[in-house]
Amino acid sequence: MSNVSQGGFKRRKVTSSDVAVAAGVSRSTVSLVLNRVEGVTFNPETVRRVQEAAKRLGYVPNVPARSVMTRKGYALGLISAWEPGSTLFARTFQGMLAATRAAGYGLTLCDIAGRAEQINIDSTVSFYQQGRIDGVVALLSTLPENPATVRFRETLEGEKIPFVFVNSHSDVPTVDEIRTDNFQAGYIATKHLLDLGHRRVGICVRGASGRFLSRSETERYRGYVAALTEAGLVPKENLTVKTEEGPINVDRGYQAFKVFLNSGCELPSALYAISDHFATGVLYAAKEKGISIPGDLAIVGTDDLELASQLRPSLTSVRQPLQELGEEAVNLLLKRIDGKGPSQPVKLHVPCSLRVRQSSGAGALNAVQGDHVESRGGDE
Amino acid sequence: MSNVSQGGFKRRKVTSSDVAVAAGVSRSTVSLVLNRVEGVTFNPETVRRVQEAAKRLGYVPNVPARSVMTRKGYALGLISAWEPGSTLFARTFQGMLAATRAAGYGLTLCDIAGRAEQINIDSTVSFYQQGRIDGVVALLSTLPENPATVRFRETLEGEKIPFVFVNSHSDVPTVDEIRTDNFQAGYIATKHLLDLGHRRVGICVRGASGRFLSRSETERYRGYVAALTEAGLVPKENLTVKTEEGPINVDRGYQAFKVFLNSGCELPSALYAISDHFATGVLYAAKEKGISIPGDLAIVGTDDLELASQLRPSLTSVRQPLQELGEEAVNLLLKRIDGKGPSQPVKLHVPCSLRVRQSSGAGALNAVQGDHVESRGGDE
DNA sequence: CAACGCTATTAACGCGAGTTAATAAGTGTG
DNA sequence: CACACTTATTAACTCGCGTTAATAGCGTTG
Numbered sequence: 001m002s003n004v005s006q007g008g009f010k011r012r013k014v015t016s017s018d019v020a021v022a023a024g025v026s027r028s029t030v031s032l033v034l035n036r037v038e039g040v041t042f043n044p045e046t047v048r049r050v051q052e053a054a055k056r057l058g059y060v061p062n063v064p065a066r067s068v069m070t071r072k073g074y075a076l077g078l079i080s081a082w083e084p085g086s087t088l089f090a091r092t093f094q095g096m097l098a099a100t101r102a103a104g105y106g107l108t109l110c111d112i113a114g115r116a117e118q119i120n121i122d123s124t125v126s127f128y129q130q131g132r133i134d135g136v137v138a139l140l141s142t143l144p145e146n147p148a149t150v151r152f153r154e155t156l157e158g159e160k161i162p163f164v165f166v167n168s169h170s171d172v173p174t175v176d177e178i179r180t181d182n183f184q185a186g187y188i189a190t191k192h193l194l195d196l197g198h199r200r201v202g203i204c205v206r207g208a209s210g211r212f213l214s215r216s217e218t219e220r221y222r223g224y225v226a227a228l229t230e231a232g233l234v235p236k237e238n239l240t241v242k243t244e245e246g247p248i249n250v251d252r253g254y255q256a257f258k259v260f261l262n263s264g265c266e267l268p269s270a271l272y273a274i275s276d277h278f279a280t281g282v283l284y285a286a287k288e289k290g291i292s293i294p295g296d297l298a299i300v301g302t303d304d305l306e307l308a309s310q311l312r313p314s315l316t317s318v319r320q321p322l323q324e325l326g327e328e329a330v331n332l333l334l335k336r337i338d339g340k341g342p343s344q345p346v347k348l349h350v351p352c353s354l355r356v357r358q359s360s361g362a363g364a365l366n367a368v369q370g371d372h373v374e375s376r377g378g379d380e
Numbered sequence: 381m382s383n384v385s386q387g388g389f390k391r392r393k394v395t396s397s398d399v400a401v402a403a404g405v406s407r408s409t410v411s412l413v414l415n416r417v418e419g420v421t422f423n424p425e426t427v428r429r430v431q432e433a434a435k436r437l438g439y440v441p442n443v444p445a446r447s448v449m450t451r452k453g454y455a456l457g458l459i460s461a462w463e464p465g466s467t468l469f470a471r472t473f474q475g476m477l478a479a480t481r482a483a484g485y486g487l488t489l490c491d492i493a494g495r496a497e498q499i500n501i502d503s504t505v506s507f508y509q510q511g512r513i514d515g516v517v518a519l520l521s522t523l524p525e526n527p528a529t530v531r532f533r534e535t536l537e538g539e540k541i542p543f544v545f546v547n548s549h550s551d552v553p554t555v556d557e558i559r560t561d562n563f564q565a566g567y568i569a570t571k572h573l574l575d576l577g578h579r580r581v582g583i584c585v586r587g588a589s590g591r592f593l594s595r596s597e598t599e600r601y602r603g604y605v606a607a608l609t610e611a612g613l614v615p616k617e618n619l620t621v622k623t624e625e626g627p628i629n630v631d632r633g634y635q636a637f638k639v640f641l642n643s644g645c646e647l648p649s650a651l652y653a654i655s656d657h658f659a660t661g662v663l664y665a666a667k668e669k670g671i672s673i674p675g676d677l678a679i680v681g682t683d684d685l686e687l688a689s690q691l692r693p694s695l696t697s698v699r700q701p702l703q704e705l706g707e708e709a710v711n712l713l714l715k716r717i718d719g720k721g722p723s724q725p726v727k728l729h730v731p732c733s734l735r736v737r738q739s740s741g742a743g744a745l746n747a748v749q750g751d752h753v754e755s756r757g758g759d760e
Numbered sequence: 761c762a763a764c765g766c767t768a769t770t771a772a773c774g775c776g777a778g779t780t781a782a783t784a785a786g787t788g789t790g
Numbered sequence: 791c792a793c794a795c796t797t798a799t800t801a802a803c804t805c806g807c808g809t810t811a812a813t814a815g816c817g818t819t820g
Contacts, residue, residue: 013509013511015807016806016807017806017807027770028771028772028808028809029770030807031808031809032769032809037808040768040769041766041767042767042769046768046769060506060510061510061806062511062807063511064444064445064447064448064453064511064512064805064806065447065448065808066806066808067445067807068442068445068448068775068808069774069775069809073444075488075512083470084470084474085466085468085686086465087465089470090464090465090469091465093464093492097489106489108455109487109489112473112474112477123481126440130442131393131442131443131444131445131776132444247690249686249687280630284634284664284668288664307629307630307631310629310631310632312631312635393776395775395777396777397777405800406799406800407800408779408800409798409800411777411779412778412779412799420799423797423798426798441776441777442775442776442777444777445775445777445805446777447777447805448776448777448778448805449776449777449804450805451805511806
């Protein structure tokens with residue numbers, strides 16, 4: 001006979017009735033005691049007996065049954081248009097997972113796709129109507145005026161589904177939004193380089209026919225400019241490395257910096273890249289040309305990807321507070337669901353932190369401070 | 381007044397009773413008709429009326445209520461010890477998501493962590509005992525004899541929770557396992573290079589004090605050897621590029637290939653890398669040394685990461701059937717839960733496919749065939 | 761000592777569904 | 791016309807739990 005775990009057999013689960021008879025009380029008593037209902041007093045001895053019986057029998061309340069009565073699903077839904085294989089996405093839902101679990105809630109994957117247009121909002125609505133989820137955390141695009149984002153928002157509002165946007169720009173002031181402070185990100189990265197004495201601080205950004213694509217990139221750029229200005233400097237075209245349009249990846253950074261070097265522009269002494277991918281590409285291109293990092297060129301990246309700490313030299317990087325964002329989003333949403341949320345819509349901007357490593361050329365003193373090791377088996 | 385969506389208000393949901401009165405029948409009739417129960421015949425006119433009323437009122441059955449009666453949670457749990465920010469993880473749960481949705485099931489995140497030791501199996505068990513999930517898909521490590529994996533399996537079996545392992549090696553024959561055919565992966569990659577006329581085909585693997593770390597790497601290596609042998613060749617030490625121990629990433633491949641080149645070994649004409657990360661690192665190191673790809677060195681990677689199609693030259697790569705793995709795992713698990721699974725434990729090995737691009741130097745004819753474009757906003 | 765008030769507990773109902781045994785209506789047979 | 795036999799429908803029960811109004815016990819007070 002096979003040992004394979006089949007359904008169907010299932011030893012009968014212990015219910016609150018079982019606890020009741022074991023403790024010699026009524027089922028109501030069990031429910032009231034175990035839920036610590038206020039305004040009801042109980043004999044301490046009875047409480048003890050109930051709790052003891054519950055523990056002894058290994059009683060676990062059945063959540064769906066509770067849901068029927070309380071009309072809550074005890075779970076939140078997640079929809080995401082972020083790159084599903086990205087560290088950014090991973091860190092965010094790790095935070096969400098921690099927060100939902102702490103609240104005794106479940107986290108249900110409603111729809112995950114690399115592009116917003118591919119997301120099927122209907123299944124999310126359906127989950128809500130079925131009573132399986134009580135609200136939705138949405139990880140959408142920061143592209144301004146994105147039609148898909150607008151459509152999702154309108155649908156959720158129309159169905160009266162509580163929701164929170166995470167790093168998803170919405171021009172509507174009534175929406176709860178939890179976001180990275182991308183201005184501050186650009187600012188602290190640039191400030192770090194300026195504080196190290198650099199005066200020719202360049203930036204590596206994604207080129208997009210003259211304008212920046214996403215709100216987050218725009219804000220980081222503004223932070224960069226602000227830090228420069230504060231130091232009495234101005235941003236210059238010949239200190240700006242622009243990549244090709246399209247996805248952000250290592251190779252685009254690599255190619256862009258090669259083009260930059262061939263253009264004959266004088267080398268900046270420091271460079272802030274709005275992505276670790278770009279920073280990495282720049283680093284490889286620099287090595288190829290014999291440019292020393294951080295000697296000839298100091299580099300600060302953004303997002304603190306795994307590769308950042310493992311590169312040689314290791315990469316100084318701005319880390320987004322994504323776990324925190326996930327947690328805050330979930331906690332806010334849970335309050336909204338219970339009707340305990342703030343009366344005003346929340347617009348929260350959470351600051352980033354800097355992980356100082358070798359590539360920015362800070363002294364050995366600081367080098368350890370922000371560092372952290374992430375090891376893995378890496379064997380899927 | 382704020383427009384923020386608060387809980388509490390919730391327009392009353394339409395229930396099966398509402399449908400019943402609207403259709404002028406009893407609630408039982410509604411239930412029987414809508415669930416298409418076999419063995420019960422109904423007047424076609426009645427059926428029509430019920431369906432019409434249900435549609436008109438926008439009736440959606442309440443899943444938790446159904447759960448109470450049927451004793452099923454209509455959801456599967458996911459635990460994963462894979463790198464949460466990896467493409468591999470993403471592709472797998474995309475497949476799972478598709479399959480669960482098709483079955484009307486939910487997918488609940490039980491625990492996700494980068495390392496197996498960090499996974500809290502208790503919360504998963506708890507979810508099962510609470511009646512929220514009916515089974516578990518486990519994405520664990522392929523490291524043989526991994527104590528965490530063993531512990532999880534024993535716990536799940538002890539609690540009689542139906543489960544399926546995906547790419548997680550278990551030495552126990554009674555466990556359902558869905559796995560990538562990694563032997564075949566190494567074989568087709570090597571065969572591809574041999575078919576292009578190469579005779580000096582090397583391999584880039586992760587060094588680990590003489591032995592290979594994970595089962596998947598070992599199998600890929602065996603596939604490589606098998607293809608060589610079939611062609612009358614033998615694996616040679618001086619054609620093997622070994623990286624340092626630790627996480628698989630671009631820089632380890634880069635460093636390893638630089639060391640290899642400095643060792644004075646004669647250059648292989650083709651190289652199979654057991655990871656796209658390694659392949660990418662090799663490519664950057666090669667560029668640095670002026671080695672032309674694929675002219676002087678043809679390269680095939682593994683895993684078909686995003687960067688593979690975007691590198692220049694683009695990277696030929698072996699793609700794991702991860703979506704398929706996810707789907708198969710879910711479908712098998714659903715059958716087990718319904719007691720309809722095969723009587724024997726399932727040990728499924730799904731073959732990989734080759735994405736032929738520029739780096740292997742195949743003719744333009746094949747070059748397009750396996751290619752696919754993945755674009756994204758990349759703006760989190 | 762009856763009336764009152766308080767504490768501790770429970771019976772009874774409801775949530776929204778699925779399931780089954782029983783009923784009512786219709787059809788055909790002897 | 792009474793009988794069995796379908797066919798169509800429903801009343802009644804069940805699942806596991808939360809909630810509330812009602813009850814029993816008991817000490818206090820006028």
